Amino acid sequence: MDLSAINPVLLVASLMVAATPILLAAIGELVVEKSGVLNLGVEGMMITGAVCGFVVAVETGSPALGFVCAALGGAALALLFGLLTQYLMSNQVATGLGLTLFGLGLSALIGQSYVGIKAPATPRLEIPLLSDLPVLGRIVFSHDLMVYLSLALVAGVWMLLKYSRAGLILRAVGENHEAAHALGYKVIRIRLTAIAFGGACAGLGGAYLSLVRVPQWTEGMTAGAGWIALAIVVFASWRAWRVLLGAYLFGGITVLQLNLQAAGAAIPVEVLSMSPYLITILVLVVMSAGRARAALNAPASLGRVFHASN
Amino acid sequence: MIRLEKRPAPSRFWAGLTPVLAVLATMAAGAVLFAALGKDPVEAIRTIFWDPLFHESFAAYSRPQLMVKAGPLILIAIGLSLGFRAGIWNIGAEGQYIMGAICGAGAGLALYPSESFLLFPLMVAAGALGGWGWAMIPAVLKTRFGTNEILVSLMLVYVAENILASVSSGLLRNPEGMGFPGSRNLQQWAAAANPELIANTGMHWGVVTAFVAVIFAYVLLNRHMLGFQIRLTGQSPRAARFAGVDPARLILICLGLSGALAGAAGLFEVAGPAGQISIDFGSGYGFTAIIVAFLGRLHPVGILLAGLLMALTYIGGELAQLMLGLPSAAIQLFQGMLLFFLLAMDMSANYRVRIGKPEVA
Amino acid sequence: MNLTTLLAGAALALGLAGAAAAEPTKVGFVYVGPIGDGGWSYEHNQGRLAVEEHFGDAVETIYQENVPEGADAERVLTQMALSGADLIFTTSFGYMDPTINVAKKFPNVKFEHATGYKRAENVSTYSARFYEGRAVQGTIAGRMTKSNIVGYIASFPIPEVVRGINSAYIHARKVNPDVQFKVIWAYTWFDPAKEADAAQALIEQGADVILQHTDSSAPQAAAEKAGGVITFGQASDMAEYAPLPRVSSIIDNWAPYYIARTQAVIDGTWASVDTWDGIGPGMVKIGEISSAVPEEVKAEALALKDAIASGAYHPFTGPLNKQDGTPWLAEGEVADDGTLAGMNFYVEGLTGDIPQ
Incomplete structure (x- = not known):
């Protein structure tokens, strides 16, 4: 085994890229769940974003426009979920799973004629001087814009939830929708906004896959990333910074296990291959064991149907 | 204005009827989808719901x-x-x-x-x-x-x-x-x-x-x-x-x-x-x-x-x-729609539609 | 109505169809992935389209995509046979037992199973000698690498994949004794993001040639982004990445076989056979070697390709030892198809273990 072949700087740089799609989707889902809505359709919204972003970027030649449309596509699909769960009061778990089916089918139909086409390149942001710094330059200052945007989103959501009035209202709606309603807040409108935001983030995450990380369009290309994003929100026990931690941990182990394989580590490949999932469980156990009942951090109204006449 | 009012107890009548209505609604929406894909909508719907049960061969x-x-x-x-x-x-x-x-x-x-x-x-x-x-x-x-x-x-x-x-x-x-x-x-x-x-x-x-x-x-x-x-x-x-x-x-x-x-x-x-x-x-x-x-x-x-x-x-x-x-994606999409209609219409078992102003309690 | 009368009815219908002659021959295809996967299933579907094009109105094709292996496959095959198909291609290894089962129930329908080993009166098997293409790739890889590190993204530890690694390695080493292979088992046929990560990891560890046995073009994109790394298209040509990083490719070309077998059914000459074709008959195609490859390397690779195609050279020719040093093939000895089909060992020089 030749562990010296693994360059830690490059490892960190590529784990950031690997984690960005799930980070984007997870931070969006965090906001949705904070408002008391459980949308299990992340996979469907991601893949819809992936195809919308890809198609638009190919047709217009502009990745930026692709990302915008990916966010819109994801949000549109999310609003379908919102319509069903908020106005028609359908079961959120089942509707979310249905949304995944719907999104996978829809995206495959839209993308039919885009298989095997190359996407226009998304430029890496080379910041003069800073990018040339040793270690830090490669890790911090030479990514594409979306990596920075994902980090900014985490910071933004954290600040929103912690310091802003809007965040307080959002949390109130998620904790006790009846009380929030009684206080005069428009529960449904607030939730719809959160749902649309979650969809837009998932769409961006999907487009990051189809435009930057992979980049190509193929049916079912998200290959379960949406589910991982959902797990990351739980892992984070509904805290913004821990979403970042969870996504980077998961992405990091994924990249590390591949690196260990390439370096010929004397660990069975099967074990390496399942390690991202096992380690995520392990870390969560350690964290939840330390703090009594960390799992109770879930918003109290999560997944509950709200009806104003209740 | 139109609003929903929670029924005191779930309606048995609607609980039985809504799945049927939902399937009918899915058929209608599915017909549009299949027609848009250039297939005969009636035949497609018949193939999905009827043929597995009654097709001669x-x-x-x-x-x-x-x-x-x-x-x-x-x-x-x-x-x-x-x-x-x-x-x-x-x-x-x-x-x-x-x-x-x-x-x-x-x-x-x-x-x-x-x-x-x-x-x-x-x-x-x-x-x-x-x-x-x-x-x-x-x-x-x-x-x-x-x-x-x-x-x-x-x-x-x-x-x-x-x-x-x-x-x-x-x-x-x-x-x-x-x-x-x-x-x-x-x-x-x-x-x-x-x-x-x-x-x-x-x-x-x-x-x-x-x-x-x-x-x-x-x-x-x-x-x-x-x-x-x-x-x-x-x-x-x-x-x-x-x-x-x-x-x-x-x-x-x-x-x-x-x-x-x-x-x-x-x-x-x-x-x-x-x-x-x-x-x-x-x-x-x-x-x-x-x-x-x-x-x-x-x-x-x-x-x-x-x-x-x-x-x-x-x-x-x-x-x-x-x-x-039909591509398998269209079938997935169709299944998604069926779920949506079934779930959305579930509401009518628990709520009824009221037209008019809410009563003041 | 029980199954026997049902079958009799189907047989009758088929008999009538044969007599009428105006009825087109119906050819069915079952795919394991979506036809939009850009790789394995996509290429089989290209074969189907070629059949349609070649025969025009004389043949009608039907297909079903995304069919999971196991219980669903048996049902799909039965329904396809019931719908009056005369010939059915089942294009994934996992369809082997279902194909045999269904074939027993429909003696008048011809079946063709890809990459398996079980045959019957009305079941043929066919597969492609992709390892012949890997030999050509290995030669180019060995000549082109500057770091002497070749990365290989493998899918699952099955004979098909192991054979490819061995063939590529043997020929890379032949032209470059210092070459070293780094293998990553992705444990998936298709997960573009994971394939991209695997390629990235290999590149970061010094690989400047990436070979892949997974279907997406994600590794090509990763290599293009990294720069100075070459790749080979897999399953389809992936020409959109030529001339760099993609310098050549192995293309699955099922069309000639599908056309020939359909013709055999029309002529009534179909018989159960075991086909394992390579570059010679055209089932494996080597995509154009791009301008990024120096002329002499290109000439060498093409010479090897021609030697394999004509049968003058077999990629597994001794002397060859197994990884642990035990002798496998003596000087001049050629591997038999049985050993190749079930290959589950590395040849000498490769490092690491095959997951078992």
């Missing part, structure tokens, strides 16, 4: 297949529904299903080529035990450390898939299979096979077990103390605790039961219709069963019907691909 074969497809869905969904009612979220039935198949088939293959009549019962027990054990991981972690079961059960699905790939190209690989992945075919080994019990009915032990599970769950929920505790915990965990319900025990029971049923479903599938452990053995039954559970409103009889309906759309969808050349 397919129905005799595909009608029993409904049972084969619905069996594992119902069996898994019944187990899940108990936990879901109590607010215990087992999202990882797919993993328990895979582990059940591996353990059950593994137990059988370890005794190859035994012809004992005890072999199959032993495999069923091992399968259920495998699923139970896999579900005990999130259960114990939750009761001991408060670790969230959604994350653990979901992550364990991927671990199970990795184990599956590993054993099908290693431990359980057919020694006579020329080095190709995949275990021996259990269908070809009488003592271990789960055959069709009555010719051309699709009934195998898994389907029988699914029906038994429906009855069992019905009795449990309506007549048994445990069923009462499950329902109470779901409605109000605090009230349940005052009523003396031990939440840890309930978690162990609910996750254990759903795991055991999913594991048994996996065994019945691997010894019957699928025949062998292979890299791609898991085909998403564990996730589809979650939809089935909620579509059936977590009620045993509802789950039975929902399972059959889902099976119908799968088989009808296959026929539509075959005969009309």
